[in-house]
Amino acid sequence: xxxxxxxxxxxxxxxxxxxxxxxxxQAILAEAKRMGAEQVSPQRTVKALERLIPLKNAIELITxxxxxxxxxxxxxxxxxxxxxxITQGMTSSDDTKQACxxxxxxxxxxxxxxxxxxxxxxxxxxxxxxxxxxxxxxxxKMHSSxxxxxxLRAGDLAMIYLQGKVKELKEAEVMxxxxxxxxxxFVSAKLYGYLRVPFGRRYTQGLKAGSPPTEKYSQxxxxxxxxxxxxxxCFYIIGPGTTTRTIMEKLNLDFTLLGVDLLxxxxxxxxxxxxxxxxxxxxxxxxxxxxxxxxxxxxLFGRGNQQLSPNVIKEVGKDNIIVIAxxxxxxxxxxxxxxxxxxxxxxxxxxxxxxxVITGYQESVVYRVIS
Amino acid sequence: MFEKGGTKMSRKxxxxxxxxxxxxxxxxxxxxxKGERGILFPEIExxxxxxxxxxxxxxxxxxxxxxxxxxxxLSQMQxxxxxxxxxxxxxxxxxxxxxxxxxxxxxxxxxINEKLATSSKFTELHPSQDETTVxxxxxxxxxxxxxxxxxxxxxxxxxxxxxxxxxxxxxASIVHAHHEAxxxxxxxxxxxxxxxxxxxxxxxxxxxxxxxINIYPNEDGLPAVEALEKAVSNRTxxxxxxxxxxxxxxxxKIREFTRIVxxxxxxxxxxxxxxxxxxxxxxxxxxxxxxxxxxxxxxFSSPHGCGGPAAGALGVTEEFIxxxxxxxxxxxxxxxxxxxxxxxxxxxxxxxxxxVPAILKAYSWIMSLGSKGLREVSExxxxxxxxxxxxxxxxxxxxxxxxxGRHRIEQVRYSWDELYKxxxxxxxxxxxRMVDFGFHMWSSHHPFIVPQPFTLEPTESYSKAEIDEYxxxxxxxxxxxxxxxxxxxxxxxxxxxxxxxxDSLDDPTRWAITWRAYLKKSKK
Ligand SMILES: Cc1ncc(COP(=O)(O)O)c(C=O)c1O
Numbered sequence: 001x002x003x004x005x006x007x008x009x010x011x012x013x014x015x016x017x018x019x020x021x022x023x024x025x026q027a028i029l030a031e032a033k034r035m036g037a038e039q040v041s042p043q044r045t046v047k048a049l050e051r052l053i054p055l056k057n058a059i060e061l062i063t064x065x066x067x068x069x070x071x072x073x074x075x076x077x078x079x080x081x082x083x084x085x086i087t088q089g090m091t092s093s094d095d096t097k098q099a100c101x102x103x104x105x106x107x108x109x110x111x112x113x114x115x116x117x118x119x120x121x122x123x124x125x126x127x128x129x130x131x132x133x134x135x136x137x138x139x140x141k142m143h144s145s146x147x148x149x150x151x152l153r154a155g156d157l158a159m160i161y162l163q164g165k166v167k168e169l170k171e172a173e174v175m176x177x178x179x180x181x182x183x184x185x186f187v188s189a190k191l192y193g194y195l196r197v198p199f200g201r202r203y204t205q206g207l208k209a210g211s212p213p214t215e216k217y218s219q220x221x222x223x224x225x226x227x228x229x230x231x232x233x234c235f236y237i238i239g240p241g242t243t244t245r246t247i248m249e250k251l252n253l254d255f256t257l258l259g260v261d262l263l264x265x266x267x268x269x270x271x272x273x274x275x276x277x278x279x280x281x282x283x284x285x286x287x288x289x290x291x292x293x294x295x296x297x298x299x300l301f302g303r304g305n306q307q308l309s310p311n312v313i314k315e316v317g318k319d320n321i322i323v324i325a326x327x328x329x330x331x332x333x334x335x336x337x338x339x340x341x342x343x344x345x346x347x348x349x350x351x352x353x354x355x356x357v358i359t360g361y362q363e364s365v366v367y368r369v370i371s
Numbered sequence: 372m373f374e375k376g377g378t379k380m381s382r383k384x385x386x387x388x389x390x391x392x393x394x395x396x397x398x399x400x401x402x403x404x405k406g407e408r409g410i411l412f413p414e415i416e417x418x419x420x421x422x423x424x425x426x427x428x429x430x431x432x433x434x435x436x437x438x439x440x441x442x443x444x445l446s447q448m449q450x451x452x453x454x455x456x457x458x459x460x461x462x463x464x465x466x467x468x469x470x471x472x473x474x475x476x477x478x479x480x481x482x483i484n485e486k487l488a489t490s491s492k493f494t495e496l497h498p499s500q501d502e503t504t505v506x507x508x509x510x511x512x513x514x515x516x517x518x519x520x521x522x523x524x525x526x527x528x529x530x531x532x533x534x535x536x537x538x539x540x541x542x543a544s545i546v547h548a549h550h551e552a553x554x555x556x557x558x559x560x561x562x563x564x565x566x567x568x569x570x571x572x573x574x575x576x577x578x579x580x581x582x583x584i585n586i587y588p589n590e591d592g593l594p595a596v597e598a599l600e601k602a603v604s605n606r607t608x609x610x611x612x613x614x615x616x617x618x619x620x621x622x623x624k625i626r627e628f629t630r631i632v633x634x635x636x637x638x639x640x641x642x643x644x645x646x647x648x649x650x651x652x653x654x655x656x657x658x659x660x661x662x663x664x665x666x667x668x669x670x671f672s673s674p675h676g677c678g679g680p681a682a683g684a685l686g687v688t689e690e691f692i693x694x695x696x697x698x699x700x701x702x703x704x705x706x707x708x709x710x711x712x713x714x715x716x717x718x719x720x721x722x723x724x725x726x727v728p729a730i731l732k733a734y735s736w737i738m739s740l741g742s743k744g745l746r747e748v749s750e751x752x753x754x755x756x757x758x759x760x761x762x763x764x765x766x767x768x769x770x771x772x773x774x775x776g777r778h779r780i781e782q783v784r785y786s787w788d789e790l791y792k793x794x795x796x797x798x799x800x801x802x803x804r805m806v807d808f809g810f811h812m813w814s815s816h817h818p819f820i821v822p823q824p825f826t827l828e829p830t831e832s833y834s835k836a837e838i839d840e841y842x843x844x845x846x847x848x849x850x851x852x853x854x855x856x857x858x859x860x861x862x863x864x865x866x867x868x869x870x871x872x873x874d875s876l877d878d879p880t881r882w883a884i885t886w887r888a889y890l891k892k893s894k895k
Pocket of ligand 1 (some may be wrong): 534
């Protein structure tokens with residue numbers, strides 16, 4: 001019998017309705033409640049769980065007490081195994097982390113969690129890459145791509161994953177913005193890491209005639225293309241992400257998944273550079289910048305790669321920015337343009353328009369960019 | 372789970388109480404019975420053997436099989452029953468309202484044309500016959516060329532490609548030959564296409580060795596002129612584009628597209644595989660194209676896909692005739708003949724000179740309609756499509772992304788995303804349920820950038836009553852999706868096979884397209 005863990009962050013999403021940009025921290029929660037915010041996370045979780053009802057007798061659902069999972073599980077007619085303890089109405093990020101640790105010990109096959117970016121971060125910090133997870137989107141901030149498109153899809157994807165119909169996994173970004181800064185009108189999203197989620201390609205795209213290449217295969221084709229085209233007297237700045245990581249793997253170089261690395265003649269110059277160090281290396285030299293859109297919303301700059309500051313971008317020059325992405329990643333944006341928020345409005349405007357994105361060894365697409 | 376008896380179809384109730392035959396028929400190899408025969412040949416008579424030998428020993432040694440082929444062994448009657456049963460288990464184009472196969476142009480192919488193509492006058496021709504003995508069919512090939520020149524405005528057609536994708540490959544080869552002539556073929560290694568053009572417009576040039584730049588649509592569903600400007604350069608070999616695209620939206624800036632590509636020295640190829648909405652209305656020439664092709668098996672009736680052999684009619688302007696595959700069929704005012712003297716020809720893309728039955732059927736179809744008739748075909752196809760569009764948009768949860776409020780040409784790519792979000796029912800579920808009411812399903816809506824895509828193309832063939840029947844079926848399924856989604860999600864209930872696990876279709880270790888592969892993979 002498959003074991004499914006369920007963690008509901010009951011307060012996720014409460015800040016949204018009352019215009020607060022997130023619900024991290026007790027003070028903000030109190031503020032949200034004072035402004036009349038109601039819980040939204042449990043109802044949205046129910047939508048996802050309902051999709052799993054056909055598997056009710058085929059899975060063992062393990063969850064935390066009361067509003068952290070027990071209640072919604074009961075509401076959907078499951079007979080959950082309840083572990084741990086909480087203080088009702090007073091749950092916090094510590095409870096999520098503790099629930100992760102407890103569930104990890106139970107050797108679950110899939111962890112379903114409901115929340116937003118903050119919850120995804122807590123999950124990532126507690127379990128890393130150890131179990132397959134899937135996010136039910138119920139929060140305010142949704143920069144991470146560990147979440148299904150909506151609760152229904154989360155339920156459906158979980159269903160087919162548990163039935164063994166989806167075997168492929170993908171590494172999805174865990175991102176979060178600093179809420180305090182965000183509330184003050186300043187966005188700084190950070191890429192925290194990657195969680196393993198079921199790859200719902202077949203499922204989300206419907207039945208297809210052919211068998212499209214896997215995400216990994218596409219990434220390798222793109223990486224090979226970048227490597228084969230590398231010029232000798234040119235620095236290559238490799239931005240964060242799993243698509244860009246494949247370049248480093250193919251070159252057998254050390255890399256930082258979340259950071260920015262610098263290459264010259266296919267050799268690593270330095271790992272994990274900040275803006276200042278980057279500038280020291282490339283100032284006045286020829287450099288190309290290889291980036292991939294980050295997060296579920298398709299940001300090219302300004303989320304998860306702040307090291308690539310306006311200064312760095314200007315030094316490299318618009319024509320030396322190489323954008324790479326698998327077709328699946330682009331299609332998952334549902335036609336929404338890439339976004340840029342470099343922090344420099346003039347630069348954002350300059351980078352807007354259309355960009356060529358390398359999507360395979362012989363293939364690229366022209367895609368729109370807006371700021 | 373569904374109404375067992377159902378109510379009879381009538382003027383008021385347009386939903387058919389359909390049930391597919393189910394014969395539970397094994398694969399023919401499993402029916403094989405050792406030694407069973409369809410035909411028993413008599414022993415060869417001595418006299419005959421003396422005259423012409425035993426018929427085998429005078430064959431070249433390397434052509435004689437050492438072992439007989441491993442074919443199923445069945446009597447005639449068993450074979451007949453087997454295939455009749457299988458035919459009853461399909462929803463063929465002649466049985467159902469086949470408008471759910473958008474992009475395929477499932478029009479009615481008049482049977483008279485089939486009759487012509489199966490007449491012995493025609494079937495007993497051999498492609499190796501001397502041209503003086505096949506003047507009739509050469510005349511037909513030549514005249515169809517003249518018709519298509521008129522329809523496209525271009526200057527010469529070949530019918531050698533045996534399908535649209537092969538015509539695209541031929542176009543890519545001609546583009547290559549053209550740039551080779553000016554010594555630029557190495558530098559010009561990029562072909563530009565659009566996301567909503569047919570996927571073969573990207574795939575076939577890749578086979579030729581080209582790199583592909585694919586333009587994404589904007590909010591209005593069209594590729595932007597600025598996006599094309601971003602894509603073109605001195606590396607551009609050519610443009611390969613469909614218009615109207617698979618969304619049914621016509622790109623009104625097409626003339627500007629060809630201009631921009633010409634300006635950088637590229638060649639423009641028009642994928643007119645499906646020209647069903649524009650016959651006699653707009654032409655490749657006026658849009659600025661150098662090359663184009665039509666699928667005779669779509670626009671020009673001679674049935675589509677598995678319903679009949681394909682033919683890609685490839686046309687070029689004067690400048691590109693010298694690259695066409697050989698032989699060209701020409702006329703010297705006294706006789707029709709094969710012209711092999713095309714020194715810059717890209718060579719053959721197929722044996723002989725094309726799929727002749729498809730050519731004959733298309734010729735006959737055009738002759739029966741005349742130029743006014745062709746235009747009417749398009750006008751009715753467009754009218755049917757926009758009637759259907761209006762009706763579909765009245766259904767809850769349906770939308771037609773892009774170009775809101777505007778008319779479409781011959782087809783529409785709809786979206787069931789709203790319905791999906793509200794009910795969890797997907798496009799795939801809907802198409803499976805439509806089978807329960809006797810409508811063939813279709814699942815190809817590449818690229819999958821429209822969420823829950825659904826492509827309908829009613830062509831000119833279907834009457835208002837039939838379109839209304841289709842809509843009534845769709846309406847019923849939509850109602851079910853909101854009231855009783857399970858019935859839709861578990862469909863089909865009245866088909867040969869109920870729910871199958873389609874996952875294996877994506878898994879090369881589990882699929883087998885030959886009996887031998889099946890035996891191997893299933894370790895039997
Ligand atoms: C617009 C378009 N182009 C090309 C093709 C490919 O034609 P074929 O299937 O004959 O290779 C099709 C048919 O599916 C088509 O609709």
